[in-house]
Amino acid sequence: MENWDSWQWQLRQQIRTVEALRQYVAVSEEEAAGIREAAKEFGWGISPYYASLMDPEDPNCPLRRQAIPSLAELHDSVGLIDPLGEVNHSPVPGLIHLYPDRVAFTVSNRCAMYCRHCIRKRMVNRKEARYNWRDGVEYIRRTPQIRDVLLTGGDPLLLPDHTLEQILKALREIEHVEIIRIGTRTVCTLPQRITPELVGMLEKYHPIWLNTQFNHPKELTPQAQVAIERLLRAGIPVGNQSVLLKGVNDNVDTMKALVQKLVRFRVRPYYLYQCDVLRGTEHFRTPIETGLNIINSLQGFTSGLAVPTFIVDSPAGKIPLHPDRLVERGTDYIVIRSFEGKIVKLPNPPNQFLAGNGSKMVENNKMMSIG
Ligand SMILES: *Cc1c(COP(=O)(O)O)cnc(C)c1O
Numbered sequence: 553m554e555n556w557d558s559w560q561w562q563l564r565q566q567i568r569t570v571e572a573l574r575q576y577v578a579v580s581e582e583e584a585a586g587i588r589e590a591a592k593e594f595g596w597g598i599s600p601y602y603a604s605l606m607d608p609e610d611p612n613c614p615l616r617r618q619a620i621p622s623l624a625e626l627h628d629s630v631g632l633i634d635p636l637g638e639v640n641h642s643p644v645p646g647l648i649h650l651y652p653d654r655v656a657f658t659v660s661n662r663c664a665m666y667c668r669h670c671i672r673k674r675m676v677n678r679k680e681a682r683y684n685w686r687d688g689v690e691y692i693r694r695t696p697q698i699r700d701v702l703l704t705g706g707d708p709l710l711l712p713d714h715t716l717e718q719i720l721k722a723l724r725e726i727e728h729v730e731i732i733r734i735g736t737r738t739v740c741t742l743p744q745r746i747t748p749e750l751v752g753m754l755e756k757y758h759p760i761w762l763n764t765q766f767n768h769p770k771e772l773t774p775q776a777q778v779a780i781e782r783l784l785r786a787g788i789p790v791g792n793q794s795v796l797l798k799g800v801n802d803n804v805d806t807m808k809a810l811v812q813k814l815v816r817f818r819v820r821p822y823y824l825y826q827c828d829v830l831r832g833t834e835h836f837r838t839p840i841e842t843g844l845n846i847i848n849s850l851q852g853f854t855s856g857l858a859v860p861t862f863i864v865d866s867p868a869g870k871i872p873l874h875p876d877r878l879v880e881r882g883t884d885y886i887v888i889r890s891f892e893g894k895i896v897k898l899p900n901p902p903n904q905f906l907a908g909n910g911s912k913m914v915e916n917n918k919m920m921s922i923g
């Protein structure tokens with residue numbers, strides 16, 4: 553197709569009707585009903601590129617589940633619209649300052665594909681959620697402890713090059729901003745966006761890091777690889793943040809294939825997120841043990857580079873969870889468990905802070921409860 557490789561064409565042709573979707577997949581009754589009903593709550597849109605990767609016959613295709621609205625989105629007994637309390641941590645609209653030395657800066661409310669599990673549903677794909685990025689830059693300028701700015705959204709790479717460059721230039725004029733990070737799913741949903749012109753512009757504002765979101769090995773296509781190569785050649789390290797989603801990637805085989813293919817593409821698996829307690833995502837949520845079991849089945853069994861950190865996000869911040877490998881803490885020894893379940897005893901210096909303190913810490917802190 554003539555304009556297939558143009559990202560602007562891909563956006564103009566973004567799929568927003570059942571008829572347009574039918575050119576790529578045999579839309580099921582259920583999907584059509586989901587589009588009719590669930591899309592009223594959270595609008596939908598799919599790049600032709602991403603639609604072309606879907607299994608045309610299988611409604612359970614992991615890509616279809618991420619992209620096509622489902623009636624299940626309307627049945628959620630516990631989900632909240634802002635489960636991370638991001639609005640409460642916004643000193644200016646569109647900027648989230650939760651951690652001491654870094655901010656998430658939502659500079660765009662558009663995306664190449666609207667993920668059904670999107671944590672920013674409340675602001676993404678909505679006209680009223682447009683902010684003036686200059687207010688955010690001003691806040692960063694007068695807040696010297698911010699050394700790391702994460703451009704996010706929506707998708708910052710949906711902005712035209714010149715707007716993005718204005719933002720980067722303004723940030724680079726602030727001395728205390730050490731690194732700039734870009735969170736974008738375009739590498740996965742619209743790899744055409746990673747043009748030579750874009751990376752040529754980005755590399756003027758180093759150090760820049762980029763994180764993307766691949767959730768399934770089927771998304772790691774030759775086109776995605778071209779985009780990744782371009783970023784890496786421009787000196788931009790590429791990391792990946794996956795979301796654990798029922799029926800998409802909630803098993804060891806799929807996640808192992810995903811992380812191994814990522815490192816083959818020289819992308820570092822960074823985080824694996826537990827699906828947030830977000831309204832309309834109950835059908836995607838897995839028990840915490842699913843994530844722990846996946847990490848348990850990766851660590852030691854494959855390259856350490858390929859093992860992401862399992863994260864449960866909360867209004868108090870991201871909380872990493874690890875499979876428990878400490879069997880016993882003696883006065884001067886520890887007993888720990890290896891990846892294959894072997895038990896190892898090692899000498900370990902006595903710890904003067906030991907005993908009792910663990911439970912006290914919980915009592916002294918106010919407990920937060922969500923949902
Ligand atoms: C995730 C996030 C960041 C970045 O966190 P890292 O763990 O440093 O990747 C920064 N600010 C907010 C509000 C976030 O949610």
Ligand code: SF4
Pocket residue numbers: 662663664665666667669670671672673676705706707736737
């Ligand atoms: S690309 Fe990111 S911001 Fe956009 S819909 Fe998907 S998860 Fe949300």
